Amino acid sequence: MKPDSNTVIDLYRTMVRIRVCEESFIAPILSREIRCPVHLCTGQEAVAAGVCAALEKEDYIFGNHRSHGHFLAKGGKMHEMVAEVFCRETGCSRGRGGSMHLVDPSIGMMGSAPIVAGTIPLALGAALAAKTRNDGRVAVSFFGDGATGEGVLCESLNFAALKKLPILFVCENNLYSTHLPIDEIRVSRKIFELGIPFGEQSHRVDGNDVLEVHGAARKAVDLCRKGRGPVFLECMTYRMHGHVGPDDNIQGSHTDIRPPAEIEKWRRKDPIKRIERHILKKRIASLRELKEIQAQAENEVLEAQDFARNSSFPKKEELSLYVYKN
């Protein structure tokens, strides 16, 4: 089933909000106003947007170190996320987590963490809880190609299939695990095949085509809700920036990783440009309307940064708060 026009516009808006917000971090990172490690997801917006639009508010998602997009797409408040990246008291994690620890249980964003694959079994457990209660919720685990090197992924794939849990494993394959290209970490590039021996329905989609991601995610979520999960989805994508911060890891620079031609090839596959072309071609919205959405996003980001800058840092005498819940 094709998504209706409103859904397409919503997907576009989500992707633009993520992109503008991500790019707005670069200047304050360079000026050292932002100091926590920031892993930008520019280029990967279609995955977060497409998957989260297939979910209900009550469904659970768990992210990783690169989860700004997941947080926003699931419905997290931008100003709380930006304040967290600025490590302020008003941040979603009250400045105790920074960019890598984004949470808002009220909208099902259950947390994110940079221990590679660390949140995969947590999402597994949320799916187990949903199944035990039979409440129809679905859990999504977002992870990267680097996580395929961790044993806990295989443990989780096995258990999810064994218990038919309502979980969607979403691998965002951006072809690099930090500095290592995928061919240096595994023999096969076909990550989605990992799910097959465990008995999972496993698919690969174009992760830069938000409509394809969304369609696959809707089918997968539907199967999970009917008790016919789990599903493994590999989304082929590319991060336009380097692993962390605004350094683009271009060959010849000091990080010396990615060939400029490769980056250029993926720039032409920019997921936002692609959906823009689709919207204009199908006359779902006019160019003026798209510009309006961009302007709204830019305004929202400016307001979020103002909010963050005007928020105080956590008080130093409150260092020991939150170690335990009393």
Place this chain on the structure above:
Amino acid sequence: MSIKTRRLTYSLAINEALTQMMERDPSVILIGQGVKSPWYVGNTAQGLIKKFGEQRVIDTPVSENAMTGAAIGASLAGMRAIAVHPRMDFMLYAFDPIVNEAANWSYMNGGKVSVPVVFWGVINRGGEQAAQHSQALHAMFSHAPGLKVVMPSTAYDAKGLMVAAIEDDNPVVYVDDRWLYNTEDDVPEELYSVPIGKGIVRREGKDVSVIASSYLVGEAVKAASTLEPSGIDVEVVDLRTVKPLDVDLILASVEKTGRAVIVDPGWKMCGLAAEISAVISENSIGCLKSPIRRVTLPDIPAPASRSLEENYYISSRNIVDTIMQLVGADLKI
């Protein structure tokens, strides 16, 4: 209101805690390897599957990392999960979800979420099982901020601390000991809890404080009885909770007796006994009549052969010897 008690073994006291908590709260689930099999968990889980079904009592593949992580995730999603590790040694596969995720989760998310999960690890030493079927790893977990660690020494505490661990909104590592499973105690039939973070004086004395936990509390009490005819009056403090330590209780006892022997079923280096020794030194060194002594496992892996095991594990005899060395000269015994 009279409280009805009867003699119950330690393992059945755990079973009763699990049964009553699962009856009372539908969000309580038990997950881990061997919950179907007495081979793994003794009789601690008997009858649970029949009563609560396989949706809530979940036997699992051998996947400690994912299963423990799943217990955490389920607890984040509204359940109160107990992840059981029938041999604590295997729990090291789950160090990441326990220490990196559960322990940090509340803090690094600014207190927006907490993890009401229990990590139940069984120490299963002796019987020539060698180095990987014998380890007492409570000190490792006690090192991490965000965790609580309890070590019940009696059947009464085994039930009460399991209930408290399940009720707690924070991750609790519950460490019990197979050597205690057949010991008996008066255990109330009703649901009750033993407060986490509070120790108890098991035997009052004035000459020396023996601070112990888990099965060594019983050995310490035995040592105290052995020494009674010699006129050495031993106080035995049962920690009950290893983290957070009941510092007030420890210091009050040591300030009264002026001597401390710390008995720990774990290794010496960076161990629980070292921490307690430091706490006493920092706060009450002026009260000490003699140096603090530690009775711990040597910094050696557990051996298999019975001839070596006998020399490895701590018994009341080691505690008696240490107290005699410490107090005997002073009291001219």
